[in-house]
């Protein structure tokens with residue numbers, strides 16, 4: 001059975017943003033992060049978007065049920081259109097992973113693969129201190145990307161919480177939250193070593209996608 005949903009897992013700084021961006025460019029996948037899905041709904045002023053806007057505006061947190069609802073809606077639309085979907089930042093917890101399996105009921109859950117980009121903690125700290133984020137779409141770039149503007153045209157800035165103490169805390173939080181999600185996927189989890197230049201990481205990702213029978217779209221080249 002072909003894979004239609006890739007759950008991208010990786011600590012902050014593991015290069016998830018770069019991998020997702022290249023999958024979008026080279027494989028034509030739909031890339032959904034919780035952040036961009038929420039922003040989209042707000043921009044579209046959909047019923048859910050207005051709900052989200054109210055919650056965020058009053059300083060509240062968007063709960064799991066609402067996030068699940070937004071993911072499901074976008075997922076169904078994309079899968080109906082035959083797209084491969086990359087989920088980034090979702091599921092963040094085991095209950096969300098279970099909710100995703102329910103969305104893919106009727107044997108479709110076997111079409112979900114979790115792809116973890118594995119990088120040693122000390123390498124993550126070094127990378128994060130050099131990281132830039134787009135003010136417009138939230139995509140992130142590392143020093144190795146050598147870019148000054150986002151592919152969407154947005155300005156890139158350093159994140160306030162990329163200092164070493166906050167970074168260490170975020171990595172701990174990630175590990176505590178995400179390890180159970182990775183474990184949840186069991187036989188559906190594939191690991192890719194995230195060390196080295198983005199090109200090397202992408203070669204490993206490409207080999208994995210080939211194995212999963214996800215084909216590159218045309219003769220698209222990775223941006224240098």
Ligand SMILES: [Zn+2]
Nearest residue numbers: 134137150152
């Ligand atoms: Zn951007």
